[in-house]
Amino acid sequence: MMRRSLAAAALGVTAAIALGGAALAFTPTINGSFENGTYADNGAGFDTLPAASTALTGWTVGGSGIDWIGTLWTAADGTKSLDLNAAAPGSISQTFATTIGRTYVVTFALSGNPQGDLGAKTLNVSATGGPTTSYTFNTSTAANTVTNMKWTSQSYSFVATSASTTLTFTSTTAGAYGPALDNVVVTEKAGPNRAMMSACKHGGWKAMTDGHGHHFKNQGDCVSFYATGGRNLGSRTP
Numbered sequence: 001m002m003r004r005s006l007a008a009a010a011l012g013v014t015a016a017i018a019l020g021g022a023a024l025a026f027t028p029t030i031n032g033s034f035e036n037g038t039y040a041d042n043g044a045g046f047d048t049l050p051a052a053s054t055a056l057t058g059w060t061v062g063g064s065g066i067d068w069i070g071t072l073w074t075a076a077d078g079t080k081s082l083d084l085n086a087a088a089p090g091s092i093s094q095t096f097a098t099t100i101g102r103t104y105v106v107t108f109a110l111s112g113n114p115q116g117d118l119g120a121k122t123l124n125v126s127a128t129g130g131p132t133t134s135y136t137f138n139t140s141t142a143a144n145t146v147t148n149m150k151w152t153s154q155s156y157s158f159v160a161t162s163a164s165t166t167l168t169f170t171s172t173t174a175g176a177y178g179p180a181l182d183n184v185v186v187t188e189k190a191g192p193n194r195a196m197m198s199a200c201k202h203g204g205w206k207a208m209t210d211g212h213g214h215h216f217k218n219q220g221d222c223v224s225f226y227a228t229g230g231r232n233l234g235s236r237t238p
Contacts (some may be wrong), residue, residue, distance in 0.1 A: 028096035029167070030058030032184035033077040034068065044095030048086050056092070062171065064088035067133065071179070073146035077183035078107035083113050084123055084171035084180025091170040096186070098160035103189040106158075106167060109151040112139040113177040121179040122172045128165045130158025134172065135144040137179060149180065213238040 031037065036057040040047050049055050050065040065086035075081040084090050098104060104127070112121030117141045126132040135154050144150040158165070167186065171178045200208065200222035208222055209215055214234030216222040224232045 028098070029094060029186045031056070031212075032186075033075070033081055033182060034059075034080045035078045037068075038165060039068060039070060039080070040105050041070050041171055045070050046083070050086070051090070059092045059094050061090060061092055063090035066090040066092060073114075073149055073180070075182050076111070076149070076151040078194075081180055081182035082108075083178050083180055084169060085113070085173060085176055087176050089171035089178065091168055092181075093166050093168040095164055095166040097163060098165040099188070100160050100162060103157060103159050104165070104186055104187060106170075106184065107158040108154050108156075108184045109145055109182040110135055110137050111138040111149040111180040111182075112142070112156045114139050114146060114149070114181055115142045115177060116174050117177045120132045121177075122175070123179040123181070124168075124170045124172055125156045126168050126170070127156075127158040129161025130165075135179075149182075151182065190230060192228075196224050196226040211232040 028225055034056060040054040040055075042048065047055070047068040047070065048065060050062045051062050053061045053065070056068060065088075065160050067083040067086055069075070069083055070079065073081070074138045082092065084092070094137045106125065106127075108125075110123070119138060121139060122134055124132050124134050133156055134190075135156075137152060142150050167184075169181055169184075173179055196204075199205075200216070200219050203219075205216045205219045205222035210230065210233050212233060215236040216225065216234045217236050221235050225234060
């Protein structure tokens with residue numbers, strides 16, 4: 001009896017560790033707030049980066065280039081942000097490791113250059129194998145200014161189809177006053193933990209917990225917890 005109890009306790013600890021590892025935030029983006037790189041202010045509070053520029057650490061510049069904003073307006077996070085238009089629409093992209101079949105959520109701050117050509121500022125977000133989604137910030141209705149950009153929080157998600165994914169932000173706004181971008185963060189959503197689901201089905205549910213002190217009433221309760229990545233907690237509360 002003592003040997004069996006110790007083994008069950010060990011299984012419970014293993015369950016908590018396994019789920020904790022699956023639920024950890026995955027943040028592959030480098031320089032998501034655009035703070036790092038070789039910034040050269042032009043005297044007007046920004047630096048124009050042409051296509052193929054390597055000045056912005058971690059990102060590849062495309063299209064007609066971008067403006068790397070310093071003191072021109074207030075960033076959403078840190079001291080720098082981007083206007084995805086230089087003289088015309090530009091883009092940025094970054095490639096990072098992903099796990100095939102896992103879901104990734106991209107959050108970012110969106111605003112628009114308020115200095116000219118007011119109206120809808122639009123951009124597309126896309127990822128390798130994922131959808132292309134359009135986002136809009138209207139500077140006319142938002143009435144944002146360089147001292148109050150009225151940044152909005154946006155979200156995009158995709159399911160990885162390869163071991164590496166390229167995430168791209170592309171302006172779809174004509175002219176020199178484009179969508180403003182900052183604070184790009186990518187997280188990996190916790191998925192089903194099949195090893196622990198199997199342990200549930202082989203009697204492990206009797207000693208396992210959900211990491212919050214909750215126990216399971218049966219194997220189905222336990223399987224549900226691991227199948228949902230920890231969203232459905234154990235039904236037997238402490």
